[in-house]
Amino acid sequence: MILVVAETLEGKIRNASLETVYYGSKVAEILGVSCNALILGPCSDGAKLGGFGAKEVWHVDDNKLTSLDSQVFTKVISKIAKDNGAKVVIVSDSSFGKSLLGRLSVALKAGPVRGVNNLPELKDGKLNVDRPVFSGKAIATCKINTDIAVLSLMGNTLKPQTTGADVAVKKLTVELPESRTKVVNVKRSVGIVPLPEAQIVVSGGRGMKDPSNWGILEDLAKVLGATTACSRPVADSGWRPHSEHVGQTGIAIRPNLYIAVGISGAIQHLAGVNSSKVIVVINKDPEAPFFKAADYGVCGDLFEVVPKLTEALKQFKASHH
Numbered sequence: 001m002i003l004v005v006a007e008t009l010e011g012k013i014r015n016a017s018l019e020t021v022y023y024g025s026k027v028a029e030i031l032g033v034s035c036n037a038l039i040l041g042p043c044s045d046g047a048k049l050g051g052f053g054a055k056e057v058w059h060v061d062d063n064k065l066t067s068l069d070s071q072v073f074t075k076v077i078s079k080i081a082k083d084n085g086a087k088v089v090i091v092s093d094s095s096f097g098k099s100l101l102g103r104l105s106v107a108l109k110a111g112p113v114r115g116v117n118n119l120p121e122l123k124d125g126k127l128n129v130d131r132p133v134f135s136g137k138a139i140a141t142c143k144i145n146t147d148i149a150v151l152s153l154m155g156n157t158l159k160p161q162t163t164g165a166d167v168a169v170k171k172l173t174v175e176l177p178e179s180r181t182k183v184v185n186v187k188r189s190v191g192i193v194p195l196p197e198a199q200i201v202v203s204g205g206r207g208m209k210d211p212s213n214w215g216i217l218e219d220l221a222k223v224l225g226a227t228t229a230c231s232r233p234v235a236d237s238g239w240r241p242h243s244e245h246v247g248q249t250g251i252a253i254r255p256n257l258y259i260a261v262g263i264s265g266a267i268q269h270l271a272g273v274n275s276s277k278v279i280v281v282i283n284k285d286p287e288a289p290f291f292k293a294a295d296y297g298v299c300g301d302l303f304e305v306v307p308k309l310t311e312a313l314k315q316f317k318a319s320h321h
């Protein structure tokens, strides 16, 4: 059995977890076993995971699971994995998934692989999985020697597809330990898709000159339904919040479209964005290294190009309504 841990946000399944479950169902096909999904904490729409390949959807709902304490979560997941003979446990490569990976591998005596980005191969009875290393400059193939594997899946590895229908959610009860920590307050940014899940990202660098110029990027992001990001010096100077900083020392993202505005394309920046499906670069310097990584490039002054692009997109949208 493959056990996929589905994450929730405000009582709903996260989009990233639809992909994790779909991926789990593909791993299950490779191993000739079934894929089950596990939801922890309040959730109202777990049934839909059946449509993305979960044979059964299990739900443990308990007040002790509201604090996102990875120690408590590990106890539940490892117990259910052991009781049901799970061969592979899959989590998302989110910050929460990463906090579970090491703990689960200890609890299950399982070989962990972080940030896998393709389907495993079965060779001589052992799973071989790939993961990008050195900021995406190389791919490591890891052979998992243990009977149980724990994987965290990078977002945008597979496009989730509906393969079946909703299934009835089965409630499970597990004896839980008291959490050693308690989240007393959460302040969440509202109204935008978080960077790791964003399909379109509009990102600004030092070429923007001043934080007061960000309005033109926000206008572009708004018309595209995009999330905004920035280079590190922009966040370091306090022009934008650190939660927007992408790159080697920031968040690594893999959107379908990454639009880099006034960013030179230093290797440390590219490390976090070069897995994007399509990269568009707007820069006035034809020698900017980012053009080498770009699918499309506009060589020009961003203060002229970006408002024109936004206007053209607005007109395009208006004429297609």
Ligand SMILES: Cc1cc2nc3c(=O)[nH]c(=O)nc-3n(C[C@H](O)[C@H](O)[C@H](O)COP(=O)(O)OP(=O)(O)OC[C@H]3O[C@@H](n4cnc5c(N)ncnc54)[C@H](O)[C@@H]3O)c2cc1C
Binding pocket: 204, 205, 206, 207, 208, 230, 231, 232, 233, 234, 245, 246, 247, 248, 249, 250, 261, 262, 263, 264, 265, 266, 267, 268, 269, 272, 282, 283, 284, 285, 288, 300, 301, 302, 303
């Ligand atoms: C250990 C380490 C880790 C790092 N980690 C990261 C990281 O995670 N993320 C990250 O981003 N950086 C990181 N850096 C910094 C990185 O090396 C670069 O310094 C940084 O990415 C440069 O940011 P930038 O492109 O915004 O600025 P700049 O390099 O100053 O580039 C600005 C660009 O804007 C263009 N420009 C200027 N005016 C205009 C205009 N009017 N119209 C169009 N284009 C214009 C310029 O031609 C230039 O290419 C790291 C560095 C180190 C040493």
